[in-house]
Amino acid sequence: MPDTAQAAENPLSFQDLILTLHRYWAAQGCVILQPYDMEMGAGTFHPATTLRALGPKPWRAAYVQPSRRPSDGRYGENPNRLQHYYQYQVIMKPSPADAQDLLLGSYAAMGLDPLRHDFRFVEDDWESPTLGAWGLGWEVWCDGMEVGQFTYFQQVGGIPVVLPSFEMTYGLERLAMYVQDVENVYDLDFNGAGTSYGDVFLRAEREYSAHNFEHADTAMLTRHFEDAERECAGLLGHGLALPAYDQCIKASHLFNLLDARGVISVAERAAYIARVRTLAKGCAEAWVAGEAG
C-alpha cells in the first residue's frame, strides 16, 4: 500500500489518476484499451464490455471511456454536472473471488486509506433497459460519496451470461474532485503543471450544451436514427456482430440527443428504448454465435 499520508498532501492530478488506474489494473492482467471511437452514454456500451461479457471466453480489460449524457449539460455553469465526462471501466470475466479486495486496492493506490476513509458497499442493482442487461452489486461509498459502481453481470442483450463478469465503473471527475479536495469540476488540476479541467473542457461544455438543447437538428437526428436502425439490421443479416453493434451504439446516442431536445414524449420514449434494445439483442446474439463457431 502506498504512503497514503503523503498522497493526501500531494494529490494525484486528473491524468495521474488515470495512469495510476491503468498501472493498477494492468497488474491484475487487464488489457488496457483505448476509448471506443464512438459517442456513447456509458463505458458499459464499449463492445469490450457488452459483447465480451457474453460467451465462454475469459476476458479482462480496463479503459477510459468518454461518456456523453446530452441532458446533463449545464452550459459549464454547474460545478458537478457535465454532458461529457470520463468513466473508467474495468471488466473481469469470470469475476475473481477477490473482486472486492482488488477494487479497494485501487482506491488505496489513489491515496484513499480505508482506516481513515469510511468505505462501504451499498445495495445498487444495475439495469440498462436499452442494452437488455442487468446485474446485482453495489454503489461503493467513500465517506458518504459514491465513488464507483460495482456490478456482477447476469444478463446482457437479453442473454443470460455463461461466465458472470465483475464490472467496475469509476466516475473519474468526481473521484478526482474528492482526491484533490476541489468543489468545482473546472478547478481540477488536470496535469499537475498548471492546466485545469476548465482549460480543457469549459468551452466544450458550453458549446455542446447549446447543441444538445437548442440547435441539434431533430429531423436529421430522427432520420439518422432510422438509418442506423436499418443498417444494423442489414449487417446482422450478414452475421457481422461488431459493425452492427456500432450502429446500435449510434442509435442509442441519437436517441439520447433527441431526448435532450425534448421532442420525445413519455410514451414514445419507451418505444425508442425498445427499438434500441432490439438492436442490442440482435448484436448480442450474433456475437455469441461467432464466439461459439
Add this chain to the structure above:
Amino acid sequence: MPELFVELFSEEIPARMQARAAEDLRRLLTEALAALSPEDVRTFHGPRRIALVAQVAGAVAAAATVERGPRLSAPEQALAGFLRKHGATRDDLRPDGDYWMLERISEAQPAASVIAAAMPPLLRQFPWPKSMRWGGTSDFTWVRPLRRIVCLLDGTVVPFALRDGDDDGHGLASGNLTEGHRFHAPGAFAVESCADWQAKLRTRYVVVDAGHRSEAIENDLGPLSDRHGVVWVPDAGLLDEVTGLVEWPVVRMGRIDAAYMDLPPEVMQVSMRVNQRYFAFREPQGGAAPWFAFVANIEPEDGGATMIAGNERVLRARFADARYFWDLDRSARLESRVPALDSVTFHARIGTQGARVVRLRRLAARIAPMVGADPALAERAALLCKADLTTGMVGEFPELQGVMGRYYALHDGEAPEVADAVRDHYAPKGPNEAPPAAPVSIAAALADKLDLLAGFFAIGERPTGSGDPYALRRAALGVIRIVRENGLRLSLDALIEAAAEGQPAPVPAADLRDFIVERLRVQMRAEGARHDVLAAIFKAAPDGDIVRLLARTDAVTAFLGTQDGRDLLAGHRRAANILRIEGRKDGPFEGAVEAGLLTEPAERVLAEVLAEIGPAALDLLAREDFAGAMAVLARLRAPLDAFFDQVTVNIGDNAALRRNRLFLLNGVRSTMDRIADFSQIEG
C-alpha cells in the same frame, strides 16, 4: 443437548434483506432438522453474515416402519415396482393376510449426518428476493457471492460441500473459519462455538447482534447531540437501515454549511435521509439545527476528521445542486410553466398533463361549492397543481412533487390556500397521511383523484387481482377518506358525472361508483366494521352519499346488536325461506293484503303494525333519522314472532287464506328490504 452453530459469510447483503434472511434461515433449518427437535434457536444478521445457533438432539433414534405392499396375487411387475421404489429386495418382504408387508428398521442417525444432508439443499433453495451467479460456471446462487460456511456441532465441523455432480458449487464446503472486520481485522480465523464466535468477532471489530449495533448507535447519538446543544430527531426506519450497513458502528456529527440552512426542510430531508442516510437534528426551540450525524463502519485512525470532512463535502455538493435548482426554478413563475405540460404525456391513451389540467380546473371549480371552497381559488389551485413537474427540483427529486409546487406558489405570491392545495392535492398518499381538511385543498384533491379514476375507467384500465399499476385503489380510497374524515355531504354520482366530462371516452359511471363503494367495504372490513351491513344497504338502495351510507350502516349495525334486531333478522330469514319455497309453486306474492281474509288474531296484529310502520319508517329514512327508523322497525319483532308461533301459512285446504298470508310475509320482507337487503347480512 449439543449446540449447532451455522454462519453464512458473504459479500455485502442489502440492508433491507438481512432480517428477513435470518428469519428464513430459522424457519428452514427448524423444518429441515425437525427430527432433531431444535430448541433455543437464535439468529444473527448483518452486512456480511447471517448466523444461527440452536440446541439439537444428538441423534435421531432408531425406528421400525412397516409399509403395506401389493396384494399377494398382484402381477410380478407391480411387486418389482414397489421394491424399486423403496430400494428393497424380495427378502425384506413378508406376507401378511392378502398383502406383502415391507418391514424396515431405520438405524439411529447421528445429528451430524442429518445436518450434513439437510444443509446443501437448504442453501440451494434459500429464498432471497433476488439472487445471482458469480465466478466460474456454478449454478449455485446467493444474494451476493457466498464466501464461507461455518457449520459446527459442539465445536466439531459438520462436513458437507455444495458440489453437485458437475457443478463445483464454487468449491464451497463447511468449515470452522470466518473473517472479522474488512479493514480492522482482515484474514480468516477459526471459531469453536457461538459464544467463541461472538467474542472473537468482538475483538475483530464486528458486533454480530443487530440489536446491539442499533443500541450502540442510539447511545452515541444522545450524548453527541447534547454536546452540540441540539436534539436528535428519532427515525426508527433509518436506524434500522444504517444498522444493516455497518459491522462496527461509529457515530460522528458533521456541520451543515449555514449558506444552505434556508433551503426548504423537505429538500434538506431528501438529500440527508434518502440519499445519504444521515440523521437530522433540531434546535431545542424546534427549528432545524445545522448538524447531521452519520454512522461509519471504522474506528478512524485520525479520530474521524477525514471522514467528517468528506461527509460534509458530499452534503455540500448535494445542497449546492439543490440550491441551483431552487434558485433556477424560482426565476420563472409557476403559472408560466403550465403550457409546458402540454408536452408532458400523462398516459398515451388519456393524453397530456396539460389536458388533465384543463379538466382539473373545471372539475375543481364544480366541486368547490359542494365543499365550501371558493371556486376561483379551487380553479387556480388546479391550474397550478401540476406545474412543478417541469421544475428542475422535481425532475431531480420526484418525491418532492407538490411540496415544491407549494413553495414556488408562495414565492409567486399566490394565495396561501392555493399554495397549500398545490401541495395537498396529492393527499392522502398513504394510510399514514391525513387527508386534506382545508376546503380549497379538498376540492383540488377530489378533482385529482376523480379525474384519474374517470380517465382510466374510460379507457378500460382497471385494477386486476394482482396488479394496480396506476394506483386506482389508492385513489378511490383517497376519495373515501377525504369525504368521510371531513364529513362531506356530496353525491358520488354527481362527482363522477362531472369528472366524466372531457375524458377520452365515455366513463362507465355506475361501475366507477360501485368500485369506490367496494373500496369502502374493503376498508371497513380492514377496520373490523360490519362491511356486510354496508354491502346490504348499498344493494337495497345504491347511494353515492358516503356519509349517509355510513350513518345508515351504523344505525343498522347498532340495531343488529340488540335482541330485537337479532330476532327480527331471524324472522326475516324465516319469511324469506317460506316465500322462496312457496314461490317455486305459485309465486311471487306481490299483492295487497286483504283484511277480510285475516282470520287469526296474530296475523291481524301483524298486518296492522306493518301498515303503520311502513310509511313511518320510510318517512324517517327520508329525514335521515336512521336510528328512529330502526326503532320503528323494532316494533315488528313481537307481532312477527307471534305470527310464526300461532299462524300456519301453508294451509292446504284454503288457497285464498294461504295466498293472503304469503302477501303479508312478502310485505314484511319488502318493508325491511327498503332499509337493507337483510339476506346479505352475515351472522
